[in-house]
Amino acid sequence: MKKTIRSQKTVLIILLSNIFIAFLGIGLVIPVMPSFMNIMHLSGKTMGYLVAAFAVAQLLMSPLAGRWVDRFGRKNMITIGLVLFGTSELIFGLGTNVSVLYISRILGGFSAAFIMPAVTAYLADITSIEERPKAMGYMSAAISTGFIIGPGVGGFIAEYGIRMPFFAAAGMAFIACLLSLFILKEPLTKAQLAEFSTNAKQVNFFSDLKRSLNPLYFIAFVIVFVLAFGLSAYETVFSLFSDHKFGYTPKEIAAIITISSIFGVVVQIFLFGKMVDKLGEKKVIQLCLIIGAILAVGSTVVSGFWAVLAVTCFIFLAFDLLRPALTTYLSRTAGKEQGFVAGMNSTYTSLGNIVGPAMGGILFDVNIHYPYLFAAVIMVIGLGITVLWKEKQPVENI
Structure with missing residues (x-):
């Protein structure tokens, strides 16, 4: 217990x-x-x-x-x-x-x-x-x-x-x-560490990537990539977009990001656990992808400081709720492989963080709206992938 x-x-x-x-x-x-x-x-x-x-x-x-x-x-x-x-x-x-x-x-x-x-x-x-x-x-x-x-x-x-x-x-x-x-104490016993050590001796980057293709994990990892890609692409061009389209000052841009982030944190602390209890991780993830895609498109048509602030608050909230929902799902599914799954979570996040800003910057040079529209398309694809998602029943870790 x-x-x-x-x-x-x-x-x-x-x-x-x-x-x-x-x-x-x-x-x-x-x-x-x-x-x-x-x-x-x-x-x-x-x-x-x-x-x-x-x-x-x-x-x-x-x-x-x-x-x-x-x-x-x-x-x-x-x-x-x-x-x-x-x-x-x-x-x-x-x-x-x-x-x-x-x-x-x-x-x-x-x-x-x-x-x-x-x-x-x-x-x-x-x-x-x-x-x-x-x-x-x-x-x-x-x-x-x-x-x-x-x-x-x-x-x-x-x-x-x-x-x-x-x-x-x-x-x-x-x-x-x-x-x-x-202050911290190792949560695993020596016996558990010995068991994990035996299982972890023959590993490398490519074998772990191959293992991550396991249907049990792969869809969740793809959505981790989608989240990192969409968020990094959005954040990378947000300051440039706000400057080019609206002429916002650094102070105004900082205010929008700060208020939006605080809004997301407050909701995470007080409502996230209740949302997962009521809807489950899969539905929370799907809801966040839908809201994120709609608001990414909305970002290209809104105008006025308060409208931009409102859209940014809710798109940041969608991203902020998507991250812990995915992490929770993966930790429930991982069983005795918590380290492996958490490591691959970090891997797919890194992939998104590399590709997202690069694509965002390239598309921004073509048209300032394209990074947001492309991020919306990626999130819709991620939403479509969740339809194939078959969840494993939660099993308490040993």
Whole structure:
């Protein structure tokens, strides 16, 4: 019998703090990147490659990291991931040439591949099937909140020096690592780790990708890709779209994103668990895809600040609810393969994050409306795929 979330508050807070700090650290550096780019005399092309280096590193490491989560334990992978993240931010802050920055971003991608599956698997281990949607909703809210306040905090810290946000992110990561090291306990027994270790010895990136084609998982992984693709394509061009079409200032764009994100977080915390209990993950996912597709098209026809804000609030909400619904479904289906499934979840997310912004940028140059229309088409395809979805009955993990 697993303990309730209420009785594991300290563990839950540490786990959510780890995810929050990782995404806060990513957000912290956003306001200083243009200035950092000028100081380092970097081209836009180089900046794009640095972003891609992070995503590609995460993509390549995620399947292996997911297996290591099962083989070496959740706690070990969380602490290693936090050390890598802190080191990555420290190197970037100290970096004086491009090659060092690439090393930093690659380490950052590795850290993301370690932290996300480990925290997801840890939450799945310590929660019952009934309480898991609530826990995954909390995790998604922690991710969103980190993104929301990261840029604001980064802008404040940057007043003390352009490199200070990187050092602050590193410091927070190392503190989170120490707290995890001394407070968290490995949720798997030695016998379970030994069993997983035996099963995980003969694995590689391509064999795990092949295993992810299992009909039990594949449709969910495709929708994970659709989510990452649609959200990253939408967010990549949102600022450019708002500037080109409406002439919004950075302050107005930041206000829309912040308000929309807060709206999504509040709904995740208070309503997501109830929605899953009433509708089930599949219907929540389908509803989010329908709303996302409609509002992506709507984004091309609305005008006026309040109308744009309303559409953005609900499209962000659809994406924010889709993420924990998918994660909950996959964790229920995974059984004893929590690490593998969480790692492949991260892999397909990385694929979407690589392809989405690239396609969004290319289409934006052709017509500013095309990225949103293409994102809508991708979501409709994802919705069509869910019709073929045959769900496995929930089985409590051993």
